[in-house]
Amino acid sequence: MARRTGEETRALLLRVGIEMLFERGAAAGVQHIRLQDVLRRAGLTTGAAYRLWTDQTEYQRDLAVAMIDLRYSDPIANASAAVAPLIARQAPIDEVIRVAAETHAIDAEQKQDVSNGRDTQAFLLALALRAAGGTAPELREASRRRHEDSIAGFDVFYQRLMDAYGWRMKTPYRIRDFTEAMAALGEGFAIRALQGIAHPRLDLEPGHEGPDGRWSLFGIAVRGLVHEFMTPVR
Known part of the structure; x- marks a missing residue:
């Protein structure tokens, strides 16, 4: 040998x-x-x-x-696969937001569920190490690489969604601004999951000012970002 x-x-x-x-x-x-x-x-x-x-x-x-x-799969591919059937049938944008939000590793319960595979576990492990990296230059550089790679990919994903639904960014925002805000929001909820904090779920009845159905708090927050940063093309 x-x-x-x-x-x-x-x-x-x-x-x-x-x-x-x-x-x-x-x-x-x-x-x-x-x-x-x-x-x-x-x-x-x-x-x-x-x-x-x-x-x-x-x-x-x-x-x-x-x-x-370490990445086991492309996170953009996972998000795209989750919403592709909805886009194909032109489902309401609220349904796309709700389903897309569910693809993120935000639940303490989901973190513990090995049936979700290693993608979720790898994301959470990497996030914990990034948060604890301190000033070590090698860790800071690795964290920056991962962040930039994810941001670039999700820039493309969100632009495709806007194109599919005929939306645009409001002035003076850029797609990068929205993507950075989304990353901070998603990672914040993921850190809560690492701490064992269960993610809030809301059962919303029809007839009020927001959407209806069962939503994660993350999904509701994403919906707020979408309507702040984006608008339908008139």
Whole structure:
């Protein structure tokens, strides 16, 4: 069997560390992933790691960066798939907003539900590490990369929705302003989920000034942003 290269060993140990992060959850953080435990699970000796990292702290830093960079699927693809049938039948914009909001990882219950797959777990783990990154330049850079990548993708997604429904941005707002506000709102609710705070749900009766049906509070807040930033083309 060919001997692993240093890069292959590094990738293996980071992969094992990520598996341990998934098992232990966001609350544990990388500080509780001990390099000796990672080596034991990988079946490697101590020397294999210390040829790559000078100490456990360096390994944990690189593990945090790898977790922040990790994506199992394109979040835009998930959101697009959720609303595509609604757009195809020209469902009311309120229904699109309500359904699209449900694709976000906002519930403490959803966080615990492994049937949601690893996309939700990876998002929440990365968010927790970004929030706790402090001033470490590598973590700040990884966080910036992930943020910019998401913002650019959702810029395109929201523009497609506006085009499909004949809406435009109100002056002087830009699509980027709306996307940044949406990101802050979604991440704020996700942090609450990490803290175990259940997401509020509203059962709204017909006949009042807002929408009706069962809505998440996140969905209602998104609806408010949509009507503040956007308007139908007259």
